[in-house]
Every structure is written in structure tokens, then in C-alpha cells.
Amino acid sequence: DRGGQVTYHGQGQLVGYCLFDVKRLGIGVRELVENIEDCIVNTLQDYAIEAWPNRDAHGVYVGAHKIASLGLRIRRGCSYHGFSLNVDMDLEPFTRINPCGYAGLQMTQMSAHINDCPSLLEVSQKLTYHLQRKFDF
Numbered sequence: 001d002r003g004g005q006v007t008y009h010g011q012g013q014l015v016g017y018c019l020f021d022v023k024r025l026g027i028g029v030r031e032l033v034e035n036i037e038d039c040i041v042n043t044l045q046d047y048a049i050e051a052w053p054n055r056d057a058h059g060v061y062v063g064a065h066k067i068a069s070l071g072l073r074i075r076r077g078c079s080y081h082g083f084s085l086n087v088d089m090d091l092e093p094f095t096r097i098n099p100c101g102y103a104g105l106q107m108t109q110m111s112a113h114i115n116d117c118p119s120l121l122e123v124s125q126k127l128t129y130h131l132q133r134k135f136d137f
Helices: 029-046 092-096 120-135
Strands: 013-017 060-062 065-075 078-086
Touching: 013 120, 029 060, 029 065, 029 078, 029 120
Parallel strands: none
Antiparallel strands: 013 078, 060 065, 065 078
């Protein structure tokens, strides 16, 4: 019951379940998604990973490879579901599906782009910081 179609979640992936009152925030669905993507991009930049938000096929990419996925639902003015950021995981299960509905979409992870991959806890703390700043909470 969320956008984003099929994905995979596994060990070594940071999964965030976003509960936002979009009415109170005064933003629409597109702005919510783009703000979350921007927070993920900012987090990756903290580790010198050059990432970009794909506004046509939502998610965050490093080059042509997807590193973070989003799937949200808005019901009664509140968001449900959230995002996943591949930190240091086995990417093989993604080859058995069409990630986010895109056949042949290649996935990547933080550990493929930096020598000393941070812990999930560290990444979650940095991402939380960026979310707090973006959404002013």
C-alpha cells in the first residue's frame, strides 16, 4: 500500500520508517519525498560519496546505481513507510527482483565507495541529524 513497488531489506541496510504529519508541515507528497532524498544525499556527502536524487525515478543514486530507495504512503495527512539506505550488505538478492519496478536496475552500497565503512548506528545518527534540520524538529 505504498509507492515504490518491490524492494528488498536485509542486514547491513539502514531502514527508516517515516511518520510525518504533512498537513502540519504544510508540504505535499512530492516535497516530502524530495526532502527525504536530500537528507540521504547530505548524509552520503558527509562520507564524501557523490550521490544525487533522481526526481524521475525516485531514490538516491551514485552514478547510475541506486543506493537508497523510498516508498511512502500518505493517509489522513500522515506519511507511512519510509526509506532504505544500503550501507554494507549482500546486494545479491536485488538481482532476483526488479528493484522499485525497474528491470536491470543496479544497486550499490556505501561500502563500495569508501574504504572505512561506518556502522549502521553512525549512519543513522548522521541521517537523523539531517532529517531534524530539514524538518525542523
